[in-house]
Amino acid sequence: MSETGSKRKGSLRELYNIFFSKTWPMWVGGILLGVGNICLFIVLKPWGASGGVKNWGDNLFNLMGGEFSNMGAINLFPYSVLCILLLMGAFAGALFSKQFALRFPPIGELFKGLFGGLLMGLGAVIGVSCTIGGFFSGWPALSLGAVVFTGGLVIGTWLAVKYLLFEVSKFPKLSSGKTTSILSAGKGSWQPILGAVVVLIGLIVAFRYTSTSSVLAWFAAIGLYLGLICQRSRFCIVRALREPFMSGSSAPALAVMAGILVSMFGFVVIKFMGIRGDMIWVWPHFWVPAIVGGTIFGFGMTIAGGCTVGSIWRAGEGHIKLWASIVGMIVAMPFTAKYIKPAFFDALPDSMKQMFFLPEKIGYGPAVGVFVLIMLLSYLFVKWNERTGKFSAY
Amino acid sequence: MQGDVILDCKGLSCPMPILKLAIAIKKLEVGKIIEMYGTDPGSKDDVPAWCEKTGHSLLEVVEVEDGFTFFIRCEK
Numbered sequence: 001m002s003e004t005g006s007k008r009k010g011s012l013r014e015l016y017n018i019f020f021s022k023t024w025p026m027w028v029g030g031i032l033l034g035v036g037n038i039c040l041f042i043v044l045k046p047w048g049a050s051g052g053v054k055n056w057g058d059n060l061f062n063l064m065g066g067e068f069s070n071m072g073a074i075n076l077f078p079y080s081v082l083c084i085l086l087l088m089g090a091f092a093g094a095l096f097s098k099q100f101a102l103r104f105p106p107i108g109e110l111f112k113g114l115f116g117g118l119l120m121g122l123g124a125v126i127g128v129s130c131t132i133g134g135f136f137s138g139w140p141a142l143s144l145g146a147v148v149f150t151g152g153l154v155i156g157t158w159l160a161v162k163y164l165l166f167e168v169s170k171f172p173k174l175s176s177g178k179t180t181s182i183l184s185a186g187k188g189s190w191q192p193i194l195g196a197v198v199v200l201i202g203l204i205v206a207f208r209y210t211s212t213s214s215v216l217a218w219f220a221a222i223g224l225y226l227g228l229i230c231q232r233s234r235f236c237i238v239r240a241l242r243e244p245f246m247s248g249s250s251a252p253a254l255a256v257m258a259g260i261l262v263s264m265f266g267f268v269v270i271k272f273m274g275i276r277g278d279m280i281w282v283w284p285h286f287w288v289p290a291i292v293g294g295t296i297f298g299f300g301m302t303i304a305g306g307c308t309v310g311s312i313w314r315a316g317e318g319h320i321k322l323w324a325s326i327v328g329m330i331v332a333m334p335f336t337a338k339y340i341k342p343a344f345f346d347a348l349p350d351s352m353k354q355m356f357f358l359p360e361k362i363g364y365g366p367a368v369g370v371f372v373l374i375m376l377l378s379y380l381f382v383k384w385n386e387r388t389g390k391f392s393a394y
Numbered sequence: 395m396q397g398d399v400i401l402d403c404k405g406l407s408c409p410m411p412i413l414k415l416a417i418a419i420k421k422l423e424v425g426k427i428i429e430m431y432g433t434d435p436g437s438k439d440d441v442p443a444w445c446e447k448t449g450h451s452l453l454e455v456v457e458v459e460d461g462f463t464f465f466i467r468c469e470k
Contacts, residue, residue, distance in 0.1 A: 023435075023436075023438070094435075099435040101433065101460060103433050103434070104405055105406060106405060109405070109406060109410070164413055165417075168413050168414055169417055172414070175406060175410050175414070176402070179404045179405025179406075180405070181404065181460040181461065184433075184459055184460045184461075186459045234435075234439075236408070239408070239409075242409065246412075246413070246416075247447055247448075248447070249443070305407050305408055305409065305410070306407075314407060317435065319407045319434075321407055322407065393416070394416045
């Protein structure tokens with residue numbers, strides 16, 4: 001090969017290594033996901049995850065003869081498409097960085113994944129939110145219910161950390177046993193090649209939607225982007241809420257805050273200018289459904305080791321435990337929506353299941369100020385806790 | 395290098411490897427070494443960060459075909 005050709009190859013390898021040889025700082029992921037979230041809102045509505053997985057469940061059980069809600073076929077419901085492409089993006093990210101392998105955990109872990117997924121499905125439907133729709137997008141949408149939902153997530157996470165510490169100390173065999181890991185990259189280069197094929201398929205899917213729906217085309221493309229970012233930065237909201245109670249590390253929480261702040265900037269512009277409706281992503285869950293659903297969801301996601309999006313991108317990386325978590329959500333969501341949520345909501349007075357859009361009460365400027373202040377106090381708390389270890393287990 | 399205690403975290407995903415490491419190292423005498431196996435890609439960054447935060451020494455990381463082997467010395 002000529003010297004110029006060799007230099008070009010070296011430059012391309014350097015570029016490749018920048019993106020795929022090391023894990024990105026999580027705050028970089030947070031900011032990039034915040035930008036993606038704004039793009040989704042411009043296209044249609046903000047980022048949400050559990051709605052897409054619920055749609056998978058509704059379609060599956062309707063196919064089996066059930067009568068569950070019908071938001072559209074899997075390939076025609078934007079959030080369903082978003083979740084599938086997010087999975088593909090994470091799969092591609094894992095392949096590019098040679099981190100993909102099918103990792104079968106001990107059987108006890110598999111059950112924890114399933115159980116955590118069932119709880120997440122229950123909590124997401126009861127609380128009308130998950131960590132994305134009710135937290136990562138809910139705060140930027142200036143919904144006060146999102147703050148309450150986050151409070152529930154914190155309580156659930158704290159309880160689950162207590163449980164996990166108890167389990168590992170008293171019942172270590174639950175997370176021990178036979179494990180298998182197959183299809184790991186080894187020294188070969190088949191994974192990056194397959195990664196390129198997966199990205200190409202994702203882009204073709206997005207392109208094919210352009211003839212029928214530009215919304216679906218963009219949701220597909222942005223889904224691919226979100227999945228890739230999540231995997232490369234190991235963006236994890238469970239970690240952000242869990243680490244203050246475990247190692248005390250504040251970095252994951254700061255990464256999530258960075259993403260929320262970026263999204264908030266874009267969302268406020270979009271809503272203030274009337275490009276999209278004020279009440280979008282302001283859910284009727286203030287305050288009882290938010291606190292109850294958030295607590296159940298928070299417990300489930302910590303047991304499973306990933307929230308809805310965390311489960312999806314880790315499933316793309318090959319963690320079978322998180323596949324079990326997705327199965328749990330697919331099963332729980334349609335049944336909770338049909339049999340539990342109506343009775344739960346009927347039992348609540350209207351004052352306990354409100355849509356609470358803060359700017360409606362105090363105006364946009366003060367509302368943004370309140371949200372930023374709560375975030376600043378949270379920042380000071382996690383930094384203080386990191387220094388003192390007051391709330392962390394070790 | 396060889397560890398005094400083996401901690402097999404293969405097949406486990408976050409947060410279980412770090413949780414098991416934190417519990418296991420509490421039972422260890424100062425100076426003893428844990429030989430920890432893991433397959434979660436997240437462990438590659440999590441274990442060094444945890445050692446730095448808690449003051450235990452990460453002596454070596456060996457990349458194997460399906461994951462990593464970490465050698466961690468208990469320091470307190």
